[in-house]
Amino acid sequence: MAVDYKTLKNGGFMRQVQKNNFSLRLKVVGGNLTASQLLAIADISKKYGDGHIHLTSRQGVEIPFIKLADVEQVKAELEAGGVNTGVCGPRVRTVTACQGNAICPSGCIDTYPLAVEISERYFGKELPHKFKFGITGCANNCLKAEENDLGVKGGYTIELVKENCTLCGVCVKACREGAIAKIDNGIVLDKSKCNNCGRCVKSCPFDAWKGEPGYILSFGGLFGNQIARGEQFLPIIRDKETLFRVADAALAFFDKHAKPSERFRIAIDRTGWDAFKTEMEVAYHG
Amino acid sequence: MDDFAIDENTDITDVVCPMTFVKAKVALEELEDGQVLSIRLNDGEPVQNVPRSIKDEGHRILKLADNEDGTYNLIVKKVKTK
Numbered sequence: 001m002a003v004d005y006k007t008l009k010n011g012g013f014m015r016q017v018q019k020n021n022f023s024l025r026l027k028v029v030g031g032n033l034t035a036s037q038l039l040a041i042a043d044i045s046k047k048y049g050d051g052h053i054h055l056t057s058r059q060g061v062e063i064p065f066i067k068l069a070d071v072e073q074v075k076a077e078l079e080a081g082g083v084n085t086g087v088c089g090p091r092v093r094t095v096t097a098c099q100g101n102a103i104c105p106s107g108c109i110d111t112y113p114l115a116v117e118i119s120e121r122y123f124g125k126e127l128p129h130k131f132k133f134g135i136t137g138c139a140n141n142c143l144k145a146e147e148n149d150l151g152v153k154g155g156y157t158i159e160l161v162k163e164n165c166t167l168c169g170v171c172v173k174a175c176r177e178g179a180i181a182k183i184d185n186g187i188v189l190d191k192s193k194c195n196n197c198g199r200c201v202k203s204c205p206f207d208a209w210k211g212e213p214g215y216i217l218s219f220g221g222l223f224g225n226q227i228a229r230g231e232q233f234l235p236i237i238r239d240k241e242t243l244f245r246v247a248d249a250a251l252a253f254f255d256k257h258a259k260p261s262e263r264f265r266i267a268i269d270r271t272g273w274d275a276f277k278t279e280m281e282v283a284y285h286g
Numbered sequence: 287m288d289d290f291a292i293d294e295n296t297d298i299t300d301v302v303c304p305m306t307f308v309k310a311k312v313a314l315e316e317l318e319d320g321q322v323l324s325i326r327l328n329d330g331e332p333v334q335n336v337p338r339s340i341k342d343e344g345h346r347i348l349k350l351a352d353n354e355d356g357t358y359n360l361i362v363k364k365v366k367t368k
């Protein structure tokens with residue numbers, strides 16, 4: 001039988017050092033699996049693998065030591081257990097996310113539903129090279145947004161409601177950026193220092209800081225053979241419609257300008273950041 | 287400046303995070319509803335984080351006073367939760 005390794009790999013079967021053994025990559029969105037999915041995964045590992053499971057660096061799950069002969073059977077059993085196989089190769093990869101504001105008190109946005117939306121829209125989409133989305137709920141950046149081709153970071157756009165402020169002084173200290181100062185009879189904000197972390201909103205005992213959630217995007221992050229930090233240049237985005245318009249435009253730019261097997265970052269570097277930024281700004285403004 | 291009738295004092299400058307919050311929480315638990323606690327805390331992480339944690343517990347923060355010696359007094363009114 002001729003083995004089509006490429007098809008196997010697209011379906012998430014990663015060739016191992018051990019001949020005819022594959023590490024099966026599963027589909028995980030935003031780092032969440034249900035307990036019953038985990039049980040199904042455990043079952044398969046015991047039955048078809050060697051009883052161990054590997055957690056990848058991007059919230060993926062792999063079942064190593066799957067035999068070539070069992071591939072179809074394993075796929076069917078996984079599907080019955082509500083688990084899908086992941087992808088490799090030149091396409092949109094696992095969408096990662098931290099727990100966001102549904103779980104984490106520091107969170108500014110609800111990351112998991114957004115990860116699901118992004119995954120439904122783009123997961124597996126074929127491109128010149130791999131493409132990674134990562135979503136982090138706030139400036140603490142537990143999910144390391146800027147490592148991704150397209151990083152999304154939650155933030156608050158803040159505004160002082162003067163009448164509520166008692167000048168208690170809590171926010172001046174809660175802000176780590178030194179953006180808030182207390183002067184004679186008021187609180188003043190230096191917007192140029194504000195990183196939208198939302199700590200003032202969350203710490204003010206009198207609801208005197210109003211915060212509106214939004215998304216801060218970074219483009220062209222790499223953290224492999226080459227390392228580059230994703231660049232932020234757009235203003236904070238306040239609605240999903242704009243977010244998806246910009247994401248669509250970023251993927252279209254990649255598809256159009258990248259050579260085969262060229263990462264997003266390298267394609268932007270080669271094409272020129274000015275042209276790229278202009279296209280993103282056009283998409284941002286609609 | 288407003289002054290508050292302080293019922294109790296606690297000093298958490300002798301512990302570090304996360305014990306700062308634990309110690310403040312224990313001190314608040316010993317108060318009656320509506321009583322006022324003054325918590326002395328250090329600059330840096332404690333003053334950045336402890337007020338927020340106490341707010342999240344449902345208590346009322348009245349004031350943060352700078353003692354100008356690298357410590358602060360956080361004045362908190364106990365709010366009894368269910």
Ligand code: HEM
Pocket residue numbers: 140303304305306307331332335336339
């Ligand atoms: C006001 C109180 C607290 C403060 C200011 C605080 C602050 C922090 C900070 C700054 C970190 C490092 C985060 C990072 O690596 O980016 C951390 C991590 C951690 N904290 Fe706290 N913390 C507090 C309360 C607690 C409590 C009550 C516990 C548990 C009883 C706790 C358990 C942990 C653990 C386990 C980590 C490590 C998490 C990890 O590395 O995955 N913390 N904390």
Ligand code: SF4
Pocket residue numbers: 098099100101104105106107108136137138139140141142143
């Ligand atoms: S990035 Fe923010 S919201 Fe996400 S887990 Fe870290 S602290 Fe919480």
Ligand code: SF4
Pocket residue numbers: 156158174175176177178179180189193194195196197198199200201
């Ligand atoms: S959002 Fe964060 S950085 Fe901006 S003023 Fe508030 S605490 Fe400071």
Ligand code: SF4
Pocket residue numbers: 164165166167168169170171172187203204205206207208209
């Ligand atoms: S924490 Fe709120 S009430 Fe206190 S000084 Fe800041 S804005 Fe005013």
